Amino acid sequence: MKFLLCWTLLLSTLLATGQCGLPSATPLNEEQLRMALQVLDIFKAKCVDCHGADLPRPKGKFGYVLDLKRVVETPKYVVKGDPEKSDIYTLVRDDDMPGDDANVPPLTENEKAIVKRWIEMGAPSDLPPATESASAQAVAAEPSIFPITVHPMPLWKQGFRWLGRFHPLSTHFPVALMFVAVLAEAFAWWSRREGWIETVRFLVVIAALGGVSAAGLGWLNAWFTSYVGQSASILLWHRWLGTGTAVWAVICAGLIMTHECREGSLQRARFRGALLLGAFLVGVTGFLGSALIYGLDHYNW
Numbered sequence: 265m266k267f268l269l270c271w272t273l274l275l276s277t278l279l280a281t282g283q284c285g286l287p288s289a290t291p292l293n294e295e296q297l298r299m300a301l302q303v304l305d306i307f308k309a310k311c312v313d314c315h316g317a318d319l320p321r322p323k324g325k326f327g328y329v330l331d332l333k334r335v336v337e338t339p340k341y342v343v344k345g346d347p348e349k350s351d352i353y354t355l356v357r358d359d360d361m362p363g364d365d366a367n368v369p370p371l372t373e374n375e376k377a378i379v380k381r382w383i384e385m386g387a388p389s390d391l392p393p394a395t396e397s398a399s400a401q402a403v404a405a406e407p408s409i410f411p412i413t414v415h416p417m418p419l420w421k422q423g424f425r426w427l428g429r430f431h432p433l434s435t436h437f438p439v440a441l442m443f444v445a446v447l448a449e450a451f452a453w454w455s456r457r458e459g460w461i462e463t464v465r466f467l468v469v470i471a472a473l474g475g476v477s478a479a480g481l482g483w484l485n486a487w488f489t490s491y492v493g494q495s496a497s498i499l500l501w502h503r504w505l506g507t508g509t510a511v512w513a514v515i516c517a518g519l520i521m522t523h524e525c526r527e528g529s530l531q532r533a534r535f536r537g538a539l540l541l542g543a544f545l546v547g548v549t550g551f552l553g554s555a556l557i558y559g560l561d562h563y564n565w
């Protein structure tokens with residue numbers, strides 16, 4: 265009997281301490297709960313298309329926007345009490361998220377203020393599990409507190425977006441042709457045969473045409489993307505180097521079309537230098553383009 269009593273005592277103590285040890289058992293007060301639900305409502309309306317948990321490849325490797333707790337625990341996204349240091353606020357404040365390519369409009373001033381206030385009050389995220397699913401259902405069923413008018417993209421814009429998707433494909437032409445032109449030019453130099461110049465002319469002219477189309481499609485493609493932070497600066501370099509490369513390829517084509525470029529002449533040496541620089545530019549631009557998709561470190565061993 266004494267033994268049993270001891271056990272009961274021990275067990276109840278363990279249980280009691282165990283309960284105290286549970287993380288933040290303090291329920292949210294009414295205002296905190298309301299703010300958290302409103303923020304969830306906003307994210308549900310404006311972010312899940314690209315950051316929803318059900319997406320196989322969520323944008324920016326961020327696929328848990330409705331898991332408020334996890335969002336709050338990501339220090340880069342939320343600094344409790346300091347909206348200015350919280351990406352999740354600054355990105356929506358500056359209309360960087362949802363991006364230009366989104367099917368939903370940017371947050372309204374009211375919605376931005378709610379996200380800001382939520383972070384200022386410490387980003388409460390401990391929704392009771394029942395509330396979370398109930399609210400999610402309610403959000404789905406009821407008209408949102410923030411009525412959202414989804415403006416379908418006009419047909420012409422959709423057409424441009426579709427065209428822009430051909431940018432990566434189109435870049436293969438200038439990349440391959442400029443490199444093959446360097447190879448052909450190397451054969452010309454080595455064999456001293458005049459005939460090679462026709463091959464080089466053909467390659468460089470097509471490379472220039474391909475370069476101009478790739479650059480144009482690149483501008484279109486970039487219009488429909490939303491890169492932020494480091495990716496935004498990579499895009500800036502890629503965009504302008506790419507545009508410069510296309511112009512340079514046209515200059516190369518101009519040099520070899522308008523001059524005789526005999527083997528051993530000054531004109532030929534000048535063209536050769538220009539072609540080497542062009543091939544180098546095309547390589548760097550291509551690297552930056554793939555860095556936009558795979559990251560700057562994608563050649564790491």
Ligand code: HEC
Pocket residue numbers: 306307310311312313314315323324325326341351352355356361362363365366367490491492493495496
């Ligand atoms: C149309 C798609 C789209 C929508 C909608 C969208 N985002 Fe994004 N988001 C992106 C892309 C693309 C990236 C990756 C950007 C990059 O790598 O530069 C991203 C990245 C992020 C990041 C990570 C940034 C980083 O540096 O790690 C956060 C945080 C974010 N989005 C928040 C939001 C929030 C909050 C919303 C809703 C208000 C939202 N996004 C809506 C496309 C979207």
